Amino acid sequence: MATMEIDDLRRILVACAGEDDGIDLTGEIEDSTFQELGYDSLALMESAARITQEYGVVLPDEAVSDAATPRTVLAAVNSMVTAAA
Amino acid sequence: MTVRTVVTGVAVAAPNGLGTEDYWKAVLAGQNGISELVRFDATGYPSRLAGQILDFEAKDHIPSRLLPQTDVSTRYAIAAAGWALEDAAVGPDTLPDYDMGVSLSTAQGGFEFTHQEFQKLWSKGPEYVSVYESFAWFYAVNTGQVSIRNAMRGPGIALVGEQAGGLDVVGHARRVIRRGTRLVVSGGVDSALDPWGYTSQLSGGLVSTVDDPARAYLPFDRAASGHVPGEGGAVLVLEDAGSARDRGAPKVWGEIAGYAATFDPRPGSGLPPGLRRAAELALADAGLEPGDIDVVFADAAGSTAGDRAEADAIREVFGPRGVAVTAPKASIGRLCAGGGPVDLATALLSIRDGVVPATAHTSDVPEEYGIDLVTGEPRTLAVRAALVLGRGRWGFNSAVVVTAG
Amino acid sequence: MNRRVVITGIGVRAPGGSGVKAFWDLLTAGRTATRRISHFDASPFRSRIAGEVDFDAPAEGFSPREIRRMDRATQFAVACTRDAVADSGLDMSALDPHRIGVSLGSAVASATSLENEYLVMSDAGKDWLVDPGYLSPHMADYLSPGIMPAEVAWTVGAQGPVTMVSDGCTSGLDSVGYAVQLIREGTVDTVVAGASDTPISPIVVACFDAIKATTPRNDDPEHASRPFDGSRTGFVLAEGAAMFVLEEYGAAVARGAEIYAEVTGYATRCNAYHMTGLKKDGREMAEAIRVALDEARLDPTGIDYVNAHGSGTKQNDRHETAAFKRSLGDHAYRVPVSSIKSMVGHSLGAIGSIEIAASLLAIKHNVVPPTANLHTPDPECDLDYVPLTAREQRVDTVLSVGSGFGGFQSAIVLRRPEGVSA
Numbered sequence: 001m002a003t004m005e006i007d008d009l010r011r012i013l014v015a016c017a018g019e020d021d022g023i024d025l026t027g028e029i030e031d032s033t034f035q036e037l038g039y040d041s042l043a044l045m046e047s048a049a050r051i052t053q054e055y056g057v058v059l060p061d062e063a064v065s066d067a068a069t070p071r072t073v074l075a076a077v078n079s080m081v082t083a084a085a
Numbered sequence: 086m087t088v089r090t091v092v093t094g095v096a097v098a099a100p101n102g103l104g105t106e107d108y109w110k111a112v113l114a115g116q117n118g119i120s121e122l123v124r125f126d127a128t129g130y131p132s133r134l135a136g137q138i139l140d141f142e143a144k145d146h147i148p149s150r151l152l153p154q155t156d157v158s159t160r161y162a163i164a165a166a167g168w169a170l171e172d173a174a175v176g177p178d179t180l181p182d183y184d185m186g187v188s189l190s191t192a193q194g195g196f197e198f199t200h201q202e203f204q205k206l207w208s209k210g211p212e213y214v215s216v217y218e219s220f221a222w223f224y225a226v227n228t229g230q231v232s233i234r235n236a237m238r239g240p241g242i243a244l245v246g247e248q249a250g251g252l253d254v255v256g257h258a259r260r261v262i263r264r265g266t267r268l269v270v271s272g273g274v275d276s277a278l279d280p281w282g283y284t285s286q287l288s289g290g291l292v293s294t295v296d297d298p299a300r301a302y303l304p305f306d307r308a309a310s311g312h313v314p315g316e317g318g319a320v321l322v323l324e325d326a327g328s329a330r331d332r333g334a335p336k337v338w339g340e341i342a343g344y345a346a347t348f349d350p351r352p353g354s355g356l357p358p359g360l361r362r363a364a365e366l367a368l369a370d371a372g373l374e375p376g377d378i379d380v381v382f383a384d385a386a387g388s389t390a391g392d393r394a395e396a397d398a399i400r401e402v403f404g405p406r407g408v409a410v411t412a413p414k415a416s417i418g419r420l421c422a423g424g425g426p427v428d429l430a431t432a433l434l435s436i437r438d439g440v441v442p443a444t445a446h447t448s449d450v451p452e453e454y455g456i457d458l459v460t461g462e463p464r465t466l467a468v469r470a471a472l473v474l475g476r477g478r479w480g481f482n483s484a485v486v487v488t489a490g
Numbered sequence: 491m492n493r494r495v496v497i498t499g500i501g502v503r504a505p506g507g508s509g510v511k512a513f514w515d516l517l518t519a520g521r522t523a524t525r526r527i528s529h530f531d532a533s534p535f536r537s538r539i540a541g542e543v544d545f546d547a548p549a550e551g552f553s554p555r556e557i558r559r560m561d562r563a564t565q566f567a568v569a570c571t572r573d574a575v576a577d578s579g580l581d582m583s584a585l586d587p588h589r590i591g592v593s594l595g596s597a598v599a600s601a602t603s604l605e606n607e608y609l610v611m612s613d614a615g616k617d618w619l620v621d622p623g624y625l626s627p628h629m630a631d632y633l634s635p636g637i638m639p640a641e642v643a644w645t646v647g648a649q650g651p652v653t654m655v656s657d658g659c660t661s662g663l664d665s666v667g668y669a670v671q672l673i674r675e676g677t678v679d680t681v682v683a684g685a686s687d688t689p690i691s692p693i694v695v696a697c698f699d700a701i702k703a704t705t706p707r708n709d710d711p712e713h714a715s716r717p718f719d720g721s722r723t724g725f726v727l728a729e730g731a732a733m734f735v736l737e738e739y740g741a742a743v744a745r746g747a748e749i750y751a752e753v754t755g756y757a758t759r760c761n762a763y764h765m766t767g768l769k770k771d772g773r774e775m776a777e778a779i780r781v782a783l784d785e786a787r788l789d790p791t792g793i794d795y796v797n798a799h800g801s802g803t804k805q806n807d808r809h810e811t812a813a814f815k816r817s818l819g820d821h822a823y824r825v826p827v828s829s830i831k832s833m834v835g836h837s838l839g840a841i842g843s844i845e846i847a848a849s850l851l852a853i854k855h856n857v858v859p860p861t862a863n864l865h866t867p868d869p870e871c872d873l874d875y876v877p878l879t880a881r882e883q884r885v886d887t888v889l890s891v892g893s894g895f896g897g898f899q900s901a902i903v904l905r906r907p908e909g910v911s912a
Contacts, residue, residue, distance in 0.1 A: 125618075126619065129622075130622050182762065183759065187760065192634040192636065193633055193634055196633065202693065202696075203605065203608050203612070203693055204615050204618060206615070206693055207608075207612070208615035210534060211534050211535050211536070211692070211695075211696040214693070216700045218697035219697040219698060219700065219701050219895060222598075222697075223597055223656070223895070224597075224656035225597070225656055225658040225895070225896040226765075226896065228760075228896060229760070229765055229896025230896075232762045232896075232897060233763065236762050237762055238759055238760050238761065238762045238774055238777075239759065240759065241657070241759075241760040241896070241897070242657060242664060242668075243657055244653050244654065244655060245655075246636055246653050246654065247634050250636075250654075253651075260671060260675065264671075277633060280618060284611065284620050285607075285625070285629040285633040287625065287630075288625045288628070288629035289630035290627070345651075346650075346651035347650065347651070348648060348649050349649070350649055351644040359649055478630070478636055480643070481653075
């Protein structure tokens with residue numbers, strides 16, 4: 001299974017929860033919290049489900065809390081993808 | 086003294102016009118919003134026509150964050166509520182949050198959305214069902230979304246009563262205002278034009294199988310053959326008249342002067358249906374006589390039995406050809422919960438402009454109906470008061486009287 | 491015109507036994523009726539337990555045609571309506587049918603029937619373009635469920651206003667609140683009101699799975715619904731119905747009716763916050779409670795029992811506890827608060843009416859039903875939740891509340907009328 005890149009995550013977030021009008025997702029977002037990016041728990045649950053469908057990994061709830069960041073999610077996904085490979 | 090409820094904002098999302106003025110121009114021009122289905126390939130389906138909104142680009146009207154979580158019907162509701170509030174010059178801070186309520190009707194819920202989730206569940210598995218399915222489908226969704234989007238924390242309600250429910254919510258909004266809430270966003274929308282939703286509407290046996298968009302829905306015509314399902318609706322901003330004046334509301338479209346709802350007796354009982362009684366009760370509630378009403382916006386079932394029953398009720402209340410009658414929904418189809426609110430908006434436009442739109446396409450009204458149906462061209466007519474009728478399958482009857490205020 | 495409204499008849503179909511007596515026996519014994527889902531094979535789902543009603547339509551007196559015509563949710567509503575009318579002793583046929591209304595609550599109405607028909611029309615999800623050749627004549631009624639209140643209206647001969655109130659999980663409180671307003675304003679004198687939901691079907695189970703709102707405690711179904719307990723992990727889906735006869739006070743007294751309670755206050759507010767999330771402070775539920783008490787002209791200290799929403803989700807129980815403190819002040823710590831969802835689960839729109847039924851019976855019997863499965867409260871839930879065991883005490887006034895997706899927060903106040911002995 002392929003690893004997940006920031007553009008993949010960006011695409012999944014937009015597909016699952018749209019994007020906040022006042023926030024530019026195309027910039028450096030790796031270290032912003034999801035809360036800062038305008039995503040609530042529902043948005044993150046939908047995105048986590050999509051990640052499971054695409055990458056075959058199940059993220060623990062705390063990995064996709066609104067305090068998490070794209071960087072931590074990518075790290076969690078990719079470590080599981082690598083471990084499974 | 087009873088609080089008066091006035092309309093300070095109006096918005097229409099209809100198959101022949103998006104936005105109040107576009108809709109009004111289309112209706113007066115007799116522009117038909119009924120066309121061949123484009124949402125899916127209906128080849129082989131017994132009916133293939135619908136009143137479809139074809140020019141609504143969701144991303145132009147709805148915040149991106151709300152797109153993945155909303156059905157098309159909810160998008161209409163959110164957009165129309167926004168336009169109505171803009172028309173009324175009401176923002177989230179215009180009034181205290183608890184002074185603004187929401188009273189909306191839908192009879193079909195977020196059906197296309199839920200159809201997609203049903204398909205994911207059964208073709209792929211439970212883990213593919215969206216987190217949004219838990220609310221995007223249910224009948225309360227529009228009330229919740231409109232309340233959230235506009236920071237309205239007063240009383241909220243969602244009523245389901247088929248085509249009559251769209252009038253019932255307006256009657257209830259007036260009740261809420263009388264009990265002390267200053268402003269209520271009210272009205273209704275519906276849309277179920279995905280293959281499953283559309284097919285489901287056919288099962289009532291009331292949808293026309295005629296395939297000419299100008300001949301399929303001919304209310305009160307000798308050739309009436311059923312109705313055409315449509316989508317969309319209207320949202321109104323209702324306010325306590327005194328409160329609207331105090332905040333300097335830019336305009337008053339009119340007043341919700343009377344309302345009543347009745348239910349038909351059990352089918353086969355031989356007892357008279359309840360539409361006439363609803364009309365009479367609404368008139369009494371408004372303190373008006375039949376002679377005070379300038380125009381009736383008919384429910385317009387489009388079936389011979391339904392049209393005849395309604396013509397009987399109108400004739401019994403107003404006398405033979407005693408009042409102008411029209412059914413602008415002939416050019417948009419029956420919108421379920423959206424139908425009554427669109428008629429209310431149309432009645433308010435008639436009051437504003439002194440013109441009653443025609444019942445598109447209908448030309449041959451049986452003499453024995455005894456109604457003065459506006460056909461062909463719009464009729465110039467000073468309108469001070471209008472009666473709007475709505476009926477729902479199985480016996481719902483609602484009537485609202487709107488006046489110039 | 492501001493007329494008083496009383497409740498004179500009750501009908502209940504809840505998990506754990508049919509009818510009012512079985513329902514009350516279950517609650518007062520602190521027994522639970524949650525179990526492994528038997529309505530369908532739930533093995534692919536995260537949450538596989540529910541509060542199911544053992545409902546035998548022929549034994550309930552439904553004819554073959556009625557069974558074909560009415561779906562399960564409608565059958566529940568009609569069965570409860572028949573019971574409620576019989577319980578009230580009211581001869582509906584002697585009333586002016588124009589002065590009788592119906593207000594039926596339901597959150598998801600015919601969802602189960604929709605799913606059954608979907609499977610046929612789509613051939614188990616295979617076809618997006620469903621086959622109209624497999625269209626059931628009832629499908630329009632499942633799509634737009636006006637038939638549900640219509641069947642109730644036909645059962646009692648109502649020809650006044652008939653409607654369905656569908657405010658998600660507060661539907662069963664709001665439908666009664668709606669009925670109260672119809673009688674108070676003088677539109678009608680009698681309303682059959684209540685709520686019914688039969689949501690135990692794959693699509694509904696799946697959508698609550700998706701947001702992890704229902705509990706995954708599948709190994710211990712009887713103890714899965716644990717409102718206010720620190721170990722709670724979500725609610726248990728359920729089905730059920732409750733219907734009532736509401737009458738204008740003077741008319742009920744004149745005919746010598748047994749009055750369960752007067753509805754003295756009702757209010758609903760939106761939180762305008764989130765479709766599923768709740769703010770911790772309970773502000774809008776507190777406001778609904780405050781307005782309902784105000785309408786009832788009641789000081790918080792006048793409440794003898796609070797029938798909680800108590801769904802057993804982490805956020806609800808904390809939100810609600812905060813709302814009680816905010817609206818009732820110190821009395822929140824003294825008044826018993828309990829959740830019958832611990833025993834009968836959460837039947838979405840129906841539960842508000844089922845909880846009103848429990849509240850009326852608490853007044854009648856002077857017994858507060860317990861919160862079952864509550865052993866170690868969440869430290870943030872620090873009120874008297876009446877753990878495990880019912881409590882005999884004087885109950886004259888009950889506050890019942892509900893909270894639902896969409897942000898709805900509702901409160902109703904029920905009071906034993908003066909002159910009715912305890």
